[in-house]
Each structure stands twice: as C-alpha cells, then as structure tokens.
Amino acid sequence: MYGIFANFDPPKSKQHHMAHTELLLTRHGETEENKQDIMQGHIPGRLSEKGIQQAQQLGELLKDREINAIVCSDLARSYDTAKIIGEVKGLTPRPTSLLREIDWGKHTGGRLSSIDWKNLPEGCETLEHLSERAKAFILWIKQEYPGKCVLAVGHGAIDRAILAFLEGKSATEMADMPIMKNTSFVCLNI
Secondary structure, three states: OOOOOOOOOOOOOOHHHOOOOEEEEEEOOOEHHHOOOOOOOOOOOEEEEEHHHHHHHHHHOOOOOOOOOOEEOOOOOHHHHHHHHHHHHHHOOEHHHHOOOOHHHHHHOOEEHOOOHHHHHOOOOOOHHHHEEEEHHHHHHHHHHHOOOEEEEOOOHHHHHHHHOOOOOOOOHOOOOOOOOOOOOEEEEE
C-alpha cells in the first residue's frame, strides 16, 4: 500500500525544475518627475542626480552578493538604474514590458498625489490588470531563472502588485500597501 509521499525526493534530473529563484525586487532611482509629483506611467522618466547616486549606492551595496541576472522595465528610468547597478556587477540588464509601471493613459503627467488608488480614473490600467502582469512576471522569472538570484528593477505600482500577488492579496488589498522607496529592495524566495 502506498501512502502520501510527504518525504518524496524527486530524481536529481527533475530537481532543477523545482528550484527556488531568489528575487531581489527594487524600484528605480529617483526621477526628476518623482520630485515634481508627476504620474509617469509609461513615459521614460529621467533619473535625477540623487537617483543616479541611489543606483550607484545600491550597486555598491550589492557588489559582493551573487546575482546571476538583472531584469528591468523597458522604461528608461528603470533601465538606467539597472544599467548603473549592472556596471558594478558586470551584468547587462534584460528589459521586459512585464515590469512597466501602471499605465495612466490620458492621465499621464497629472499629479500622483491626487490619485485615489481604490477608485482609479477611467482610462487607466486597472489594478486587476496590473495584478495579472505581476503574476505573469513571477511565472516568467521562475521559468527563465530557476535556482538563480535575479535583481528586478521595477516601479512603485508594479513592485507593489508583485508583492501583493506573492502575499496572496487581492488587487483592492494591494491599494492599501505602501509604495517602495526609490532603490529600496526586498529579498524574496519564489
């Protein structure tokens, strides 16, 4: 009679498929638009002098940590942050649209402080869609980088959506979560 395989150890050839990926999730460095409270959405954004320094400091902080890959949003503020860190690590960032910031649509360029996250204005990407992108990103990372350590440079809203997905929170619950500070990071085993 066979019981439940609680201590089942899969054959060595299959174990790499089950390997955890370590994800270091961060937000891009401060931008000129951040300083002006502008909803950047899908516009490129320009790192401020402080944002460049933040990226350099994060690169130095992670200098001795083993990182196998850097992925980032395909928007300039994220890519530029990742490139600065990548220069310290000897890695070239791999951009992906999955890590893009929320799309503010016609509201891009407006004041971020005016946003009610639980009642986004019409024409914006929905929190549900943002959550779906976060889920797709996690699945992509696990498939592309099994057993690796990956630094992901994202944006405030998508990073929050990734954390909410991993914590099993709904899109509405995500709206209550704090936005990561520029170049702060969290270590996750996924």
